[in-house]
C-alpha cells in the first residue's frame with residue numbers, strides 16, 4: 001500500500017476525473033510519437049525476482065491497451081518514419097524489453113485480441129541459453145537470505161541492511177544493492193554478484209530458475225507471424241557504453257546475426273533498444289556499431305516523447321510504464337505527455 005500521492009499523481013487523476021482526458025484525446029494535445037515501455041506483465045506478489053520489472057498486471061495491461069486502441073494509432077517500427085515526417089499526426093508505440101516469457105503468455109494474447117501491434121526487444125543470449133540475469137539474481141538472494149545485513153567488501157559498498165519488519169518485500173534493500181551494482185566497473189560486475197551470494201549465505205540462484213523465465217524462438221516467431229515486431233536488445237544485456245569498442249561491436253553483431261538466423265533476413269528488424277537505456281548507457285561507438293549492423297532506429301529509456309521533425313534516430317525517447325501507474329494516470333500520460341511522460 002502506498003501512502004501519499006505526489007503532486008503529479010494528484011494532477012493526473014484530477015485531469016482524468018474532470019473528463020478532460022477523454023475530451024482532449026479526441027482533438028489531440030500533442031503531435032509525434034509516444035513510446036511506452038514495459039518489461040513483464042503479471043503480478044509480482046510473492047515473487048523473489050526483481051519486482052521493478054513487473055510493469056502491469058494482465059488486467060491493468062488489458063485496460064491500458066483498450067484505452068489506447070480506442071483513441072490512438074498504434075504503430076510498429078515500420079511506421080516511425082511516417083510519424084516523424086509528420087505524415088501521421090500522432091502515434092503510440094508499445095515496446096517490451098528483454099524477452100521475458102510472460103510477454104508471450106500474458107501480453108501477446110491481449111495484444112492479438114485487440115489487434116494492437118507491439119515491439120519486443122530481445123536479448124538474444126537469454127533466449128539461446130536461459131540464465132537468471134543479474135538484477136533478478138541479486139533480488140532472489142536478498143529475498144531468500146535469513147540475514148539482516150550483507151557484509152560486502154569495501155570496493156562493493158560495505159554493509160547493506162535488510163529489515164524484514166519495516167521492509168517485508170525488501171524493496172529498499174533490493175533497490176540499494178542494485179543501484180550499487182550499476183556503479184561497479186564492468187569487469188568487477190561478476191565478482192559483485194558472487195560477493196552478494198556469499199554475504200547472503202544463499203549461494204547463487206539455481207540455473208533451473210531460468211528454465212521458463214524467457215520466451216523461446218518458436219514463441220517469438222509466432223508473435224512475429226501474428227503482427228508483432230521484434231527488435232534487438234544486445235546479446236547478453238551489458239551496459240554498452242561500459243564495454244571496450246570491440247566488445248560493443250560483438251554484442252550488437254551477435255544480436256543481429258541471431259535475430260537474422262532465427263527470424264530470417266527478410267523479416268530483419270531495424271529497431272534496437274539499449275539495455276538500461278539512460279543517457280550514459282550508449283555512446284558514439286554504440287551508434288557506429290548500430291549503423292554497421294543495420295539497426296536504423298534505437299530507443300533510449302529516460303522518459304519523454306518524440307516531436308515530429310528534428311530527431312536523433314539513435315536516441316528515440318521512451319517512457320516507462322510501472323505497476324504503480326493506475327488507469328487515470330495512464331490516460332493522463334497519453335493525453336498530456338508534455339507533463340506526464
Ligand SMILES: [Zn+2]
Pocket residue numbers: 097098233237274275276
Ligand atoms: Zn533490458
